[in-house]
Amino acid sequence: MRRLILAALLLCVCACNEAAPPATDNLDAIARDYVQLSLTIGEKEEGYIDAYYGPEELQAKAKADAPKLNLEQLSERTQQLRTRAAAFEDAGDAMAQRRARFLVAQLTSAATRLRMMRGEKLSFEDEAEGLFGVRPDVQPLASFDPVIARIEGVVPGTGPLPERIEKFSNRFNIRKERLKPVFDAAIAECKRRTLEHIKLPPNERFDLKFVTGKSWSGYNYYQGNAHSRIEINTDLPIRISRAVDLGCHEGYPGHHVLNALLEQRLVRERGWVELSVYPLYSPQSLIAEGSANYGIDLAFPGNEQIEFEKRVLYPLTGLPAEEAESYARLQQALEQLSGARFTIAKQLLEGTIDDSQAVRLIQRYQLVSEERAKQSVEFTKQYRSYVINYGLGQDMVRADVEAVGSDPTARWRRMEALLSEPTLPSDLKGRR
Numbered sequence: 088m089r090r091l092i093l094a095a096l097l098l099c100v101c102a103c104n105e106a107a108p109p110a111t112d113n114l115d116a117i118a119r120d121y122v123q124l125s126l127t128i129g130e131k132e133e134g135y136i137d138a139y140y141g142p143e144e145l146q147a148k149a150k151a152d153a154p155k156l157n158l159e160q161l162s163e164r165t166q167q168l169r170t171r172a173a174a175f176e177d178a179g180d181a182m183a184q185r186r187a188r189f190l191v192a193q194l195t196s197a198a199t200r201l202r203m204m205r206g207e208k209l210s211f212e213d214e215a216e217g218l219f220g221v222r223p224d225v226q227p228l229a230s231f232d233p234v235i236a237r238i239e240g241v242v243p244g245t246g247p248l249p250e251r252i253e254k255f256s257n258r259f260n261i262r263k264e265r266l267k268p269v270f271d272a273a274i275a276e277c278k279r280r281t282l283e284h285i286k287l288p289p290n291e292r293f294d295l296k297f298v299t300g301k302s303w304s305g306y307n308y309y310q311g312n313a314h315s316r317i318e319i320n321t322d323l324p325i326r327i328s329r330a331v332d333l334g335c336h337e338g339y340p341g342h343h344v345l346n347a348l349l350e351q352r353l354v355r356e357r358g359w360v361e362l363s364v365y366p367l368y369s370p371q372s373l374i375a376e377g378s379a380n381y382g383i384d385l386a387f388p389g390n391e392q393i394e395f396e397k398r399v400l401y402p403l404t405g406l407p408a409e410e411a412e413s414y415a416r417l418q419q420a421l422e423q424l425s426g427a428r429f430t431i432a433k434q435l436l437e438g439t440i441d442d443s444q445a446v447r448l449i450q451r452y453q454l455v456s457e458e459r460a461k462q463s464v465e466f467t468k469q470y471r472s473y474v475i476n477y478g479l480g481q482d483m484v485r486a487d488v489e490a491v492g493s494d495p496t497a498r499w500r501r502m503e504a505l506l507s508e509p510t511l512p513s514d515l516k517g518r519r
């Protein structure tokens with residue numbers, strides 16, 4: 088009997104030892120190697136690193152290492168590092184476990200991106216899941232026809248619907264010389280509303296620049312030290328609703344706040360160096376784009392965006408506000424077509440349609456002009472399945488934040504946690 092107990096005990100000790108991470112390794116070392124590896128992959132692909140503000144010597148070493156390593160060797164290193172991180176998934180307290188899971192998820196994306204860089208062709212869904220940690224549900228385009236039929240009935244004028252919408256929407260274009268004051272006022276209001284609920288680092292700041300020649304409408308280049316460079320693309324006319332949208336999305340409580348909180352709470356307070364690098368093709372992007380899009384509704388619930396626009400922004404633009412409500416209703420209706428973008432992206436990226444067919448389908452199912460459809464196609468060709476992060480990310484963040492109930496304070500508290508912790512798509516409640 089005694090021998091049996093002893094044997095059972097030994098078995099347990101052996102099993103425990105097998106599951107435990109090696110005593111010679113730790114998450115700080117793995118995190119540093121992850122930053123080093125990410126920066127080295129970044130040397131192989133322009134735009135892979137969206138932001139980096141960690142130790143300069145890691146960047147210098149990445150530049151020196153990159154020419155000596157091919158993509159196959161980088162893939163091997165990624166797998167090895169992922170195995171090391173996975174050994175810590177059940178070790179330590181809840182935050183340590185989340186840290187390990189975050190590193191594993193980020194390294195899974197790096198492995199997927201390296202497969203793509205080596206020429207492997209993935210389906211749209213496999214690519215999206217491999218890079219961003221969520222499998223999109225791609226609907227047939229015909230399923231969006233009833234939405235289009237409903238919109239048809241509310242837009243004035245005759246002729247093809249995309250043209251009618253373009254003509255109507257052009258009444259809300261902000262004149263170029265009024266862009267700066269309108270954006271300044273919108274961002275100030277987004278910031279004021281965010282600061283009522285989230286304490287930001289005292290030195291946080293951003294620069295705003297209007298640029299041209301881009302496939303995106305706005306971009307936040309996070310510089311570190313709570314500083315963002317926000318760029319707004321003026322290639323196409325900017326409508327009045329975009330001021331609050333972009334102010335929240337790029338600024339408050341969107342990308343600028345997310346990056347500033349991660350830097351303050353995780354990089355500086357906990358010393359988690361892995362958050363000082365942001366690889367664009369990673370689950371971080373689903374959380375970033377989803378929270379930035381949902382942040383608009385959180386900061387301006389119900390009718391508050393339109394009320395603010397009528398009270399402050401319309402007078403600044405000089406545009407008449409009589410049709411402001413109809414325009415806002417149209418924007419809301421168009422949001423229901425966001426899933427069609429995934430379907431068209433899938434067809435374009437898998438080669439079942441060409442660029443000009445994609446432009447026509449975007450006009451028909453996103454109800455935009457040819458110019459805007461062309462810009463959208465350029466974006467999809469550049470960033471590929473990244474397009475899922477906007478609509479799907481927004482739905483997932485909304486479901487998670489609104490699961491706490493209708494109290495605005497509770498919603499902001501959940502949003503703050505989501506923005507300041509190592510949040511993965513799999514952490515979101517109500518995830519698909």
Ligand SMILES: [Zn+2]
Pocket residue numbers: 336342375376379
């Ligand atoms: Zn964004």
